[in-house]
Amino acid sequence: MKLNAVNRWDISPKEAVAEQNRLRGEVITDRPLDLAGIGLVAGVDVSVKNDVSRAAVVVTTFPDFEPVETAVAQMPTPFPYVPGLLSFREGPVLEEAFSRLRHVPDVFIFDGSGYLHPRRIGIACHMGLWLGVPTVANAKNRLCGSHEEVGPERGACQLVTDRGEIIGAALRTRAGCKPVYVSAGHLADLDSTISLILACAPKFRLPEPIRSAHNAAGAF
DNA sequence: GCGACAG
DNA sequence: ATCTTGTCGC
Helix, strand or coil: CCCCCCCCCCCCHHHHHHHHHHHHHHCCCCCCCCHHHCCEEEEEEEEEECCEEEEEEEEEECCCCCEEEEEEEEEECCCCCCCCCHHHHHHHHHHHHHHCCCCCCCEEEEECCCCCCCCCCCHHHHHHHHHCCCEEEEECCCCCCECCCCCCCCCCEEEEEECCEEEEEEECCCCCCCCEEEEEEECCCHHHHHHHHHHHCCCCCCCHHHHHHHHHHHCC
16 A cells, blocks of 8 residues: 655664654644444554564454454564553554555554654554544553543443543453543544544454454464 | 552 | 463453
């Protein structure tokens, strides 16, 4: 697929923070997604083993999640894990996988945070700028912010706030399971993100495209 | 100084 | 993320 401007990846953690502050203003998080018009959704995930990062992007139909395409890439893990700087660890290998993608999905779902980030630019926002296609974030854990306890039924949701600002939501995609932390990426707003993630996780805690990407990344 | 901290 | 079998609970 066609891609936007080149990102700077070969930098130190300190420079990475400066890069995030430089890019944060470009992110758009107030645009509604037309769920009725979505036909293809992609799940994005990266697995790391023995300092080798493997990325997988799986495109599936929506809303029945039939696999359409899987793009993978592999390379030495280039950056340490630093909370808040995940894009610089997973971005490089993801770029490679994205460049091999033939289909252009209507939206990408990332395994990690988006706007729910100390500087409001998690991996879903950052890669969204590069992709130029709507992205949303679905994290299994909370990076920052706080929220009230989430109701026990599927669909229950509580807004996550940080420094007086709404940055995401804790969403119960399945009863009896811990909620997932969703937030806008780029070119999508929080309300649309919540609706999309719920529609993508009809049976299990994690969205189907993410489950597919997770399998693809850890088994090739 | 102390606690929190996506994957 | 990853190391890892069986096991408790809805």
